[in-house]
Amino acid sequence: xxxxxxxxxxxxxxxxxxxxxxxxxxxxxxxxxxxxxxxxxxxxxxxxxxxxxxxxxxxxxxxxxxxxxxxxxxxxxxxxxxxxxxxxxxxxxxxxxxxxxxxxxxxxxxxxxxxxxxxxxxxxxxxxxxxxxxxxxxxxxxxxxxxxxxxxxxxxxxxxxxxxxxxxxxxxxxxxxxxxxxxxxxxxxxxxxxxxxxxxxxxxxxxxxxxxxxxxxxxxxxxxxxxxxxxxxxxxxxxxxxxxxxxxxxxxxxxxxxxxxxxxxxxxxxxxxxxxxxxxxxxxxxxxxxxxxxxxxxxxxxxxxxxxxxxxxxxxxxxxxxxxxxxxxxxxxxxxxxxxxxxxxxxxxxxxxxxxxxxxxxxxxxxxxxxxxxxxxxxxxxxxxxxxxxxxxxxxxxxxxxxxxxxxxxxxxxxxxx
Ligand SMILES: Cc1cc2nc3c(=O)[nH]c(=O)nc-3n(C[C@H](O)[C@H](O)[C@H](O)COP(=O)(O)OP(=O)(O)OC[C@H]3O[C@@H](n4cnc5c(N)ncnc54)[C@H](O)[C@@H]3O)c2cc1C
Numbered sequence: 001x002x003x004x005x006x007x008x009x010x011x012x013x014x015x016x017x018x019x020x021x022x023x024x025x026x027x028x029x030x031x032x033x034x035x036x037x038x039x040x041x042x043x044x045x046x047x048x049x050x051x052x053x054x055x056x057x058x059x060x061x062x063x064x065x066x067x068x069x070x071x072x073x074x075x076x077x078x079x080x081x082x083x084x085x086x087x088x089x090x091x092x093x094x095x096x097x098x099x100x101x102x103x104x105x106x107x108x109x110x111x112x113x114x115x116x117x118x119x120x121x122x123x124x125x126x127x128x129x130x131x132x133x134x135x136x137x138x139x140x141x142x143x144x145x146x147x148x149x150x151x152x153x154x155x156x157x158x159x160x161x162x163x164x165x166x167x168x169x170x171x172x173x174x175x176x177x178x179x180x181x182x183x184x185x186x187x188x189x190x191x192x193x194x195x196x197x198x199x200x201x202x203x204x205x206x207x208x209x210x211x212x213x214x215x216x217x218x219x220x221x222x223x224x225x226x227x228x229x230x231x232x233x234x235x236x237x238x239x240x241x242x243x244x245x246x247x248x249x250x251x252x253x254x255x256x257x258x259x260x261x262x263x264x265x266x267x268x269x270x271x272x273x274x275x276x277x278x279x280x281x282x283x284x285x286x287x288x289x290x291x292x293x294x295x296x297x298x299x300x301x302x303x304x305x306x307x308x309x310x311x312x313x314x315x316x317x318x319x320x321x322x323x324x325x326x327x328x329x330x331x332x333x334x335x336x337x338x339x340x341x342x343x344x345x346x347x348x349x350x351x352x353x354x355x356x357x358x359x360x361x362x363x364x365x366x367x368x369x370x371x372x373x374x375x376x377x378x379x380x381x382x383x384x385x386x387x388x389x390x391x392x393x394x395x396x397x398x399x400x401x402x403x404x405x406x407x408x409x410x411x412x413x414x415x416x417x418x
Pocket of ligand 1: 011012013014015016017027034035036037043045046047048080127128129130161162163164165166167185273275291292294297299300303304305306308309334
């Protein structure tokens, strides 16, 4: 059979792949997406960040997503031992979007995929990439459909947006461990009949359970709430039984959840996940670029995944268009650099979260509003705004701030005691 010919083959119809495909298609090139699963399909990653709205807009997806009536998200609430720290995106330092959505990903991703198909990008579902042969920057990709039929696709460029599938890194041995220690999650969708107005569904709630263990509460507009526990693998080992028994025991062990989620109906059996943190030796090569989770995914804390996936999909698409137009691209400077700027900023915040530095900052007695607003911009996903000192100096600013808070609270101690 003669191979199908396209300009750009996109692997994976998640948010990263559909954003990239939409932009390359808009520029007039022939694009095709191959997707291993059938949609709607479950994937975790339900709390978006305002920064990704800019990309959804650029890709032409906003209107279709808006029509779905997803729960709007205006901020993030952190809770520890009855203390609350609220961040509202409207207060953020960077000018930009001050809201986003909380989405069941099956429906959200299908909306993006259907929209890109309507724009003229064909998606071959239930079609898995099994091999790729590069000849310079041209390539021949072997795919297998659900009937087991093998066929070939010739492409001038491949955008690998295969998420946890990590197609090119696996085929070409590019996978490398990330610097994050192993963590585990157990999560489910719950029928949240006890949700009250004062539970404020319009933002994500993060509950500190104990050092290194935290819980997400992500309400959706359909009355279902996503509930997930994340932490050190050994923490989960102390809970025994079936996934549901362990999940219910975890709920009972946290006073903030126990009442609201007691006997709650689960939409599916709680799903365990672990070892999600991974990177690669390169994000690009002759004839391909990696986007989204295939680059480096760190941790669910701070909900950065979809934002990094869409921004990298957008950045890659713009460079691929210029490459196809005959320009020589400095991929390291124009792609790896910006992607790593985002990943590394979140890396500092993830590290500070698990080390407890952010606890000290979030739950301090008298936060300084200007600083809080700068940190708020990072929580909104504006991690490329180098005017923000908490982005520019992400690897030192948090530690310095926590030390200052400690010194000031020690200075206050005698006053408080007298
Ligand atoms: C516990 C946990 C909680 C998280 N919570 C959040 C959150 O609240 N907010 C957030 O933004 N992110 C979150 N994330 C991260 C989020 O899941 C990912 O960052 C996001 O889904 C990445 O999008 P993507 O488009 O890169 O990949 P995906 O959405 O994974 O899409 C990749 C697609 O590629 C397809 N594919 C794979 N292999 C092949 C193949 N061989 N051939 C063809 N197709 C293939 C897959 O079927 C899939 O549909 C969380 C992650 C974890 C582990």
